[in-house]
Amino acid sequence: MNAPIVQSTQGVTLAGGGPFSARDLKLALARAPVAVAADSGADRLLRFGVAPQAVIGDMDSISDRARAEIPQERQHFVAEQATTDFDKALRLIAAPLVLALGFAGARLDHGLAAMSTLIARAERRCILIGPRDLAFAAPLRLELALREGDPVSLFPMAPVTGRSEGLEWPIAGISFAPDGMIGTSNRALARRVVLELDGRGMLVILPRRRLDAAIKALLAAP
Structure with a gap:
């Protein structure tokens, strides 16, 4: 699957399954108003009262409740297991900017994988927002x-x-x-x-206080 699932002229807030707060989400959506989830990131968005425009991933961690609440046509199953859900989602989003939440703070291996994806998908202008810092792949x-x-x-x-x-x-x-x-x-x-x-x-x-400068x-x- 190579064609984008999400195509937007606005910025996209991409939610992962790791921890982030309502304040984090408000910060991101104010700058990237299209909400998209990577797998169980859908549960976190719904918890804060935000319905994702799309859910992308291998769907191995999204809850049954979220599956039932989100329209089937917004759920996009990507079967391959060679990449993370962050990678799957990021490569299938075409937008001027992606702000990613819930990928940097829960586990070291997940955080390292997310950093690797930023480099591998450097053509996607994506900022990973963590609890205190933000990270992105440097352009030339x-x-x-x-x-x-x-x-x-x-x-x-x-x-x-x-x-x-x-x-x-x-x-x-x-x-x-x-x-x-x-x-x-x-x-x-x-x-x-x-x-x-x-x-x-x-x-x-x-x-994090330099998010607008980074964008x-x-x-x-x-």
Whole structure:
């Protein structure tokens, strides 16, 4: 299955089965108003009074109650077991932006799998929102409007090199790799931070309070 299940000109809030709050959901829906669930994320949306426009996944964890409440035509079974429900959903959503909730906080293996999916599906502009931070796959060029002192962590999921402006510790000349040099706990020295990367594979991790800055930067990236 390659054709998108969800096609939207608006942003999509994608809910997973991990924990997130009503406040998190309100934050995301205000910016990405189309609600979609990955498998048991449907139960969490319904708990907060939100009916998903689509449910995508292998349907091994959605409750019988949610199945009964959501119209059958909105339930999309994807049988293969080689990928996670986050990956299945993300690759089958065509939208300018996806804000993902409930994928980063419950289990380490699920969180790592979600980070891997961000890189594998980097053509989908997706921001993973966690309890304190947010993460997204860096495009080849990114310009962020931040505040001085904001944490800016760069975590390579593959070998990556590049250049930066506005960071306390510039990245030029550094060969990043997941088993070598990483870039956690860098900081913004200026209100404008620019990253230019020579390839894909870098995660950008920012505080949640910079969600709007991350959205603006991703949507403007080439």
